[in-house]
Structure formats: structure tokens, C-alpha cells
């Protein structure tokens with residue numbers, strides 16, 4: 001029988017703090033307590049594990065809230081695990097078969113393109129009385145130019161759905177391109193175009209149920225809150241604000257990525273370290289090898305000097321020391337400089353990001369965002385939920 005892995009026998013593991021996750025949802029909601037929430041759990045809950053995350057968030061959803069996923073596959077994974085809450089397909093469906101399954105599985109649909117209106121209308125022509133009335137989200141392209149109906153297409157879809165008896169609710173949505181940047185005027189322009197589009201389509205004020213704000217809109221643009229919030233990264237403790245760390249706004253880390261020191265050695269001045277001999281020792285160095293690499297999702301492009309935390313034992317007390325990465329990250333291992341950390345011993349735990357070391361900071365070091373770091377953690381890493 002295969003033993004259940006524990007931290008003590010893992011070479012690389014991630015702890016997921018489900019209480020922090022739940023608290024982060026409450027923080028998001030606190031920005032607009034009377035709004036509904038789409039808890040975004042796409043991409044395996046940003047690499048955190050869709051099922052444990054969704055089940056932990058369930059108790060924090062209110063009537064009318066829903067989960068948001070990118071695809072029907074992701075929705076079915078949630079449904080098959082017993083989740084009964086509404087699920088929103090953020091990109092809608094792509095063919096007639098998906099259309100049918102989505103309705104059967106009570107998933108709400110986004111219509112971002114006219115072909116999706118056709119799919120829905122063909123489905124309803126064949127199935128005029130679905131078990132429950134459908135909620136349809138109409139996505140307007142207000143300037144990001146990724147997904148969304150043009151203002152004219154929106155008016156057409158809005159009218160067409162008014163004539164479908166099976167459609168109970170029409171929710172209007174859009175997505176911002178630059179909401180992470182408080183200095184950008186793009187967000188105000190997108191909101192103005194949204195309002196103009198609704199006016200032009202003759203959508204009455206009392207018909208306007210609107211969803212625009214993702215994590216950045218929630219935190220920076222109160223005028224974008226309307227009736228729905230769609231938090232993603234802020235649930236997982238990453239920042240959605242350019243140049244900031246989430247922790248500065250009271251959003252707690254959820255994932256802490258850990259490994260172990262598996263070797264320590266002295267290297268003489270003038271010797272080089274790691275693949276490509278990219279690091280040459282200017283002095284005698286005490287180096288440590290840690291059991292994580294790009295095969296686990298710690299990016300190969302992480303530069304020398306990136307901070308790593310070592311949990312040392314000093315006279316029976318746990319002490320955390322920050323040490324710099326040194327040389328090239330390899331598939332299974334990464335090297336750190338322990339010269340100024342004499343307390344480190346083989347077997348000590350190290351933290352690559354998370355508790356005490358913001359993923360936002362580590363992401364910045366290698367020119368990306370915490371979203372990508374989280375999504376790239378590989379299945380070799382053991383996940384431990386607490």
C-alpha cells in the first residue's frame with residue numbers, strides 16, 4: 001500500500017492555509033458587503049487545488065453567489081465532487097454538446113460572441129422548458145479586446161434573450177485591461193463605454209445587474225463594484241495591484257512552498273557553482289542544496305540573489321534566516337548561499353514563497369506575477385491542506 005505522503009518525507013511540498021483562503025474571501029466581500037460574489041476557482045484554483053479550495057469556500061458563499069471556472073471540464077470536476085452551488089462558465093460554451101451539458105449541470109453561461117447566442121437559441125428551440133430558468137451573462141468588450149460583444153452585438157443579444165422564456169436573468173459583465181494600475185485612465189474609459197452601451201441598448205436602470213470588478217477592481221475601483229464582485233488572485237493571497245504585495249493590504253498568503261536542505265558544503269574562492277558555472281565564488285562560500293527546482297515549478301529563470309527562507313534550529317528554538325539563491329535553478333535542486341547563515345543544517349526546511357516571503361516579491365524577482373508562480377507548481381509537489 002502506498003503511504004500517504006507527509007511533509008516529513010517529502011522533498012518539496014506546499015501547505016495550503018484554508019482559513020486564510022476563507023478570510024481572504026471575507027476581505028473581498030467587505031469591500032461591498034451587499035454585492036454578490038463569483039469565487040473564481042479556475043485553473044485548479046490558481047494551482048491551489050480546485051476541490052479542496054471550492055469545498056473550503058462553500059461555507060462562505062451566500063445564496064446567489066457562485067463559483068467561476070474557465071471551462072466545462074473544470075465545472076464538471078466541481079459537480080462530480082458533490083458541489084451544488086451555481087457555477088459560472090467564464091468563457092461560456094463552444095459547441096452544442098457543451099451547451100446541453102452546461103444546462104443539465106446547472107452552469108450559468110457567459111455569452112461573449114454571437115455564435116454562443118446561436119448555440120443557446122438552438123438548444124432552447126429543441127428544449128423549450130429546461131428544469132430551471134437560465135441565468136445568462138452577457139459579456140461586453142469595453143476595450144480590452146479579448147472576449148466580449150461589441151456594443152451593437154450586445155444590443156442584439158440583450159433583445160434576443162428578452163424573447164426567450166427560459167432565460168430568467170440577464171447579467172451584464174465586462175473585464176478591465178488595466179485595473180491593476182491606479183494611474184491608468186483606461187478603467188474610467190471602459191466604465192464610460194459600458195454605461196453608454198447600456199443606454200444605447202435601452203437597458204433600463206432597474207434591469208442593470210452588472211459585474212465588472214475582479215480583484216484589482218474590487219480593491220482599487222469602488223465605482224466598478226456594481227452588484228457583483230469576481231475575486232480570483234486576492235483569494236489566494238496574491239496582489240492584483242501593480243508594484244504592491246498583497247500582504248500590504250491585509251491579504252494573507254494561502255500557499256507556502258517548501259523544501260529541504262539536502263546538502264551543505266564549502267566551496268573555495270574562484271570555484272564556480274551549478275550548471276553553466278554561472279556563479280563564481282568571490283570568497284570561500286558555504287553553500288546549501290535544496291530539494292526543489294523547475295521540475296516542481298520553482299522557475300528556472302529565478303535570478304541569483306532571490307531570497308529563500310531557512311528555518312534553522314538554534315539552541316532548540318526555531319529561527320528564520322533569509323539567504324540568497326546562488327547559481328542556476330536546476331530540475332530537482334536549487335543552490336543557496338549559506339555563508340552568512342552558520343546555523344543552517346541538512347534537513348532544515350526552507351520556504352520558497354508564502355508565509356514570511358511574499359509570492360508577489362518572488363514573482364517580481366523573475367519578471368512575472370504570483371498568478372503564474374501558483375499555476376506552475378507541478379504535480380510532483382505534495383499539497384497539504386490545513
Ligand SMILES: *Cc1c(COP(=O)(O)O)cnc(C)c1O
Nearest residue numbers: 040090214215230231232233240
Ligand atoms: C480570472 C478572472 C477573474 C479573476 O481575476 P483576478 O485578477 O484573479 O481577481 C475575474 N473575471 C474573469 C472574467 C476572469 O477570467
